[in-house]
Amino acid sequence: METILSIKNCHRAKTVRPVNQPDSPDYTFDYRAIAKHQGFMYCNYAHKVTSPSGEEIEISNYNLKEWAVTSWLYEVSLENLYDAGVRAFSGTSHTPEDRAVQYIRDYEKEIVEDLKELPEAEHEAYIEKYREWVATLFSKHSRVMSAMIVGPAKFPTKRNKSASDAYDTAYRNFREWRDRFFKGVQRRMEAAKPQDQREEEEWQAVKARIMDTARSIFGIDTRNEPYNRTLFVSNLYNRMETLAKNGKVEMLRRAGEFIKELNAKFKSAGGKPIFTDRHKFWKLVEKAEETLAKQTENANRENEVFEMYSCTIVKNYEEDRLQIFHEGKPAPEVISLLKKEAWRWSRNNACWQRQLTQNACYSAARVILGGPNGTYDVSEVSKLGQKLWHGHQE
Helix, strand or coil: CCEECCCCCHHHEEEEEECCCCCCCCEEEEEEEEEEEEECCEEEEEEEEECCCCCEEEECHHHHHHEEEEEECCCCCCHHHHHHHHHHCCCCCCCHHHHHHHHHHHHHHHHHHHHHHCCHHHHHHHHHHHHHHHHHHHHHHCCCCCHHHHCCCCCCHHHHHHHHHHHHHHHHHHHHHHHHHHHHHHHHHHHHCCHHHHHHHHHHHHHHHHHHHHHHHHHHHHHCCCCCHHHHHHHHHHHHHHHHHCCCHHHHHHHHHHHHHHHHHHHHCCCCCCCCCCCHHHHHHHHHHHHHHHHHHHHCCCCEEEEECCEEEEEECCCCEEEEEECCCCCHHHHHHHHHCCCEEECCCCEEEEECCHHHHHHHHHHHHHHHHCCCCHHHHHHHHHHHHHHHHC
C-alpha cells in the first residue's frame, strides 16, 4: 500500500511520484527547499520536487496529498506523535504544527544516529523507549504556556513555572536515560566478549598509557623538555598500583616486561630507566598476587547483613561491594549525600553501593547517621564504621 505524502511525513521523504501516475519514474523531493515569505521571526517555506528530466516543481503543504512516497531518507518514524506534538506547542507557538514537525524531525535524526552506535538486537527496544520519552516530553510541554500566545490577562505565572520546571526535569531525565542505555549496552557488549579478547584489549590500553608516559619521560631526559620527570614517573606508578589493587597479576607482569624493554632502549639512546631496579614498582606483582588471593577467598565467603535505621547494609564479598538497601526511596537530601560520598545506584541490585573498603564502611555510617539533615556525631560514626568493617566477629 502506497503512502501519501503529508505534513506529518514529508520531512522523511526522499523520492515521490504523482498519485495519479502509478507508472511514473521517481521524482526527487526536497523538504522546505524554497523560502517564500519572511516576516518578523517567521518564514514561509515551500517544498521542491525535481523530475528525472531536471524540471523543478514547487509544492505547498496543501497539495502534498497529490504525491505518493516511493522511498524514505530513513525508516525511523515518530509521526504517530504528531498530534501530541501539536498540543505540546499550542500554548507556546503561533505555528504549533511547524514546531511539532521540527521537534519530531530532530528526534528522529537523533535516533538514526544513535542506531549506528547500537547493535541491531538493541534497536527495537531503544526506539520504543525513546518514543515513550518523546510522548512524555510532549505531554509535559503541553502544560507550558506563553503570555504572547494565550494573552497576559490573568496569566497563571506560578502554575506555568511549575509546568516549565516539570518539563525541564523530564528532559534531564530523558537525557540521563539515553546515557544509561548506551552505557548498559556497552557493558553487555563487553561482557559478551571472550575473556582472551577482553584481556588483550585491556592490555593494549595499559600499554598505550605506558608508552605515552614513556615518550614524555624520554623527552625530558634527552631533549630537556620543560616538564617534571618525577610527576610523570609517579603518575605511571599510581596507574600500575591501581592494577595491583585490582589483582591484575598477568597485566602487571606484561607491563613489567614492556617497561624493561623500554628501559633498555632508553639507555642505548642516552636516556634513563623509567623505574630503577630498586623502585617499588617491581614489587607490585607480589601485591597483585596477594590481592587476587584475597579476592578468591572473599568470593567464597558468605555475605554479612546488617539491619539498622530502616535500611539493610550488605557486605557483598563476591562482588567486592558494600551495599545499602532502603525500604523506600530515600529523601532527596539523603540521595544527595550518597552521591557526595561517592555511592552509585546499581539498577541490577536495586541498591546504593561502592567498593568494599574501610572508608566505605565509615561513609555508610555517615550517611545512615546523618539522615536527611546530614548531621551526625563523630564518635557514633566511628563506632558504627568499625562495626561494619569488622563485621559480626566483634
